[in-house]
Amino acid sequence: MNVTLKDPVSTLAGMPFLDDSFDYGQLLAAVAAVRHVRAESLSLPRVSEAQAGAWLDPGRALLLEQDQVHVPGEAFKRGRQEAIDSVLDTLADTVPAWRPLVRLPVRFLLMDTGDGAISASCRDWPQHVLLADVAFANHRELREQVTHELCHQWLYMIQEVWRLADAGAEQLILPSGTADRTPSEVLGAAHVAAVLVRLHRVDPAGAGLQASADHIRYLIDYGRGCISLLDGLGDDLTEAGRALTQRLKEAL
Numbered sequence: 001m002n003v004t005l006k007d008p009v010s011t012l013a014g015m016p017f018l019d020d021s022f023d024y025g026q027l028l029a030a031v032a033a034v035r036h037v038r039a040e041s042l043s044l045p046r047v048s049e050a051q052a053g054a055w056l057d058p059g060r061a062l063l064l065e066q067d068q069v070h071v072p073g074e075a076f077k078r079g080r081q082e083a084i085d086s087v088l089d090t091l092a093d094t095v096p097a098w099r100p101l102v103r104l105p106v107r108f109l110l111m112d113t114g115d116g117a118i119s120a121s122c123r124d125w126p127q128h129v130l131l132a133d134v135a136f137a138n139h140r141e142l143r144e145q146v147t148h149e150l151c152h153q154w155l156y157m158i159q160e161v162w163r164l165a166d167a168g169a170e171q172l173i174l175p176s177g178t179a180d181r182t183p184s185e186v187l188g189a190a191h192v193a194a195v196l197v198r199l200h201r202v203d204p205a206g207a208g209l210q211a212s213a214d215h216i217r218y219l220i221d222y223g224r225g226c227i228s229l230l231d232g233l234g235d236d237l238t239e240a241g242r243a244l245t246q247r248l249k250e251a252l
Contacts, residue, residue, distance in 0.1 A: 007243035008162050015244065016154035017147075017195040018251050020097035027154075030161045032056055038064050058107040058127035065124055073109025073130045083136060084108050087143045094203045106153060119145040123156045147199060151192045159184060164241035169233060175225035183233055186226045187244055193223030194251040223252040 013021040035055035036047065044063055047054050054060055062071070076084075092099040104127065111120060111130040118141075120130040129149040135142055158164075165183035172186050173179045181189075197219045230237060230245045237245065 007240045008158050009243040009247050015247050024100050031157045034160050061126040071125045071128050072112050076110050087146045119149050121149050121152050148192050151195050152188050155188050162240035163238050166236050169236035172229045175222050190223045190226035190248045193219045
């Protein structure tokens with residue numbers, strides 16, 4: 001299901017974590033409706049229309065993946081989950097408008113791969129986030145990684161309602177050198193950069209050395225590099241993708 005009448009920025013009054021006016025409730029309702037329709041098409045156990053919001057549960061959302069994707073993670077021990085909860089509380093206190101965003105039902109799991117990543121998520125694992133042991137090095141690091149992945153989770157939900165790029169769009173290389181990224185993934189990288197800049201500016205003390213002027217400048221340059229890649233795609237971006245790109249230009 002794709003919304004074609006308006007772009008997500010206009011419909012939702014902004015982007016998650018960037019605009020305090022962002023209408024998260026409207027997006028959640030739209031995602032629940034989309035998932036409800038998908039579930040019926042897949043002949044999954046029926047949920048009444050009035051109970052469509054049940055599809056916002058991470059476990060139930062995973063049922064919609066036809067290949068029954070295995071999420072390569074395992075449950076955290078209690079102390080690790082408490083550390084994540086503490087970070088979520090801190091983020092909500094730092095930017096009160098983020099409170100409903102950081103309370104999105106998300107299942108955090110310990111990453112069981114050794115590929116060097118600190119955190120990971122993807123559209124095939126709706127509302128699931130993997131965190132490596134190193135993400136728990138200190139509160140600042142965990143805050144950055146949790147914020148990063150929550151940005152992705154909200155953008156994934158936008159993608160469930162709006163298509164951001166054509167299926168045959170060019171694969172891109174991120175400014176970091178990571179290759180074979182879709183336009184949607186590049187949008188996601190720019191979104192994370194813009195949100196972290198906002199967080200560090202609002203609460204520089206909470207970010208410690210990561211909030212230095214050099215680090216903020218790096219994030220801005222990285223985000224603008226992503227936007228430059230998106231600008232080069234031309235018509236490969238949909239109207240929705242172009243609207244998100246424009247909002248990120250304004251933020252960066």
